[in-house]
Amino acid sequence: MLEVDGVTKRFGDVLACDRVTFDVAAGELFGFVGGNGAGKTTTMRIVLGVLAQDAGSVRFAGAPVEHAARRRFGYLPEERGLYPRMRVLEQLVYLAELHGAGINAAHRAAEHWISRLGLREHRDTELQRLSLGNQQRVQLAAALVHDPLLLVLDEPFSGLDPLAVDVLVEVLREQARAGVPVVFSSHQLDLVERLCDRVGIVAAGRIVACGTVEQLRAGTGSTLVVEAPDAPPDWASGLPGVTVLGVHSGQTRLRVAPGVDDQPILAAALATGRVRGFTHHHPSLAELYRDVVGVGSR
Template sequence: MLELDHLTKRYGDRLALDDVSFTVGDGRLTGFVGGNGAGKTTTMRIALGVLAADGGTVSIDGSPVTTADRRRFGYMPEERGLYPKMKVLEQTVYLARLHGWTAAAARRNATELLERLGLGERLNDTVESLSLGNQQRAQIAAALVHKPEVLVLDEPFSGLDPMAVDVVQSVLADAAAGGAPVLFSSHQLDVVERICDDLVIIAGGQIRAAGSREALRAEHGTDRWELLTSGDAGWVRSIPGIEVVSFDGGWALFEAETDASRRAVLEEAVSRGDVVSFTREQTTLAQIFKEVVR
């Protein structure tokens, strides 16, 4: 488990991080979301030792992170960090070698990883000749090629098309399944919501919410219900304890003051014999994000 405990960081008079604390569990994909300037990159750089915190600690499995521990980390910065004139395979092998891999093992793992990321036909092309999306894939390979025990990725899905997002998601999920804590930031809330196990929301240098998707939905989500009927659902407005949020023909979105009120809607719909569906609205990450950063 990667633990960040009471981190603070100042840039002059600006407090960039204000008592930031959260954990990234072993084998968990943790999405780290926040607006521009919220403190995501600063937090990640402190976790990696690239920046020094003014206060607080970073621990792995309960012990302070050491330089030796960080050699087992994998990091993908948001900025391009590869040598543009090196060939894709050559560079990925080189980075694995820096982590102590033998030449044969480094080449084998780099080739397998690049092929899985869709770069099998570009192994001998220079990085600068790749499209921005393919450069992003190469950057991800650079972070993963040494099979790190902890992964920290800053905007790994930036510039990727939907198919590439699915490929990268699968690669990260496999890393987590192998036991690695995986922390990644992204502005693509729909992607974060789809793939992560846990969420951390930061705004103004402060953690506003953290926990599993289900826990955050239970804590911050609205208790709304959707009814779809084959007839007109206007009668829902007459049920006591019901506030209709939106209504369109046979569809109604409503909030219920009590479970009894909600059951009354369902019972009335069944008695009319025209129920198509009756479901609880799924609160999205975008809705939770807007609520907690307001």
């Protein structure tokens, strides 16, 4: 439903978005990950119309995104963006009305999300008197209170305790089951890995990898851990499609290129003597991210 096609944005000499292209289907949870300054927030602001792109296009349901469609989008910015002296209930009602809800529907929606996100005891409290975690819950409620057609969430888990994270995870899954496309960024890659259908990795304003975690794993090859206590340290050097990552106490870690058969590797290990272990390690999203972007990249 959401299509970001060749979006480019420059701030002076800084190329913040470099032909960013991805799509998010109805009911899909799409994780948008990258380092600070990679271009995630700029891309999200362009989708929401907060910024205008220099080139490229954004479409929703096959049509260019106009103001009427954007009124039905839900957005959670990384920075606090609500009114600090407004009480929680009146703030959510006001925001729902701004998005076009009638007064009764706005009250019902506000009360629903106050309850759903564990804010009932704070419904009549000024936002500025809440903890940072509860302020984040209110911002989440503000993104959801008008029954959005699309959710764009910038670091939604920031400041949330583990129980609140579990609630938000279930809320996002509920939205996806209802057919809402969900785009969110997070530095908590373990959450992205368990929650998202697909992941886009962005670096220096460009999408450098995109797909399911399994597809990303297939693209980088696998890690093989071989426990061969009698083998010399260089026993795997020169094997086709194999890179030695490290050797320690008779255990050798190998990077095996995609499509390489592991049986010749096993045979080479057996030729040195005993083999006590021969295990494929499936890298986490954090490990994949390091491989794709590079340690220390920004």
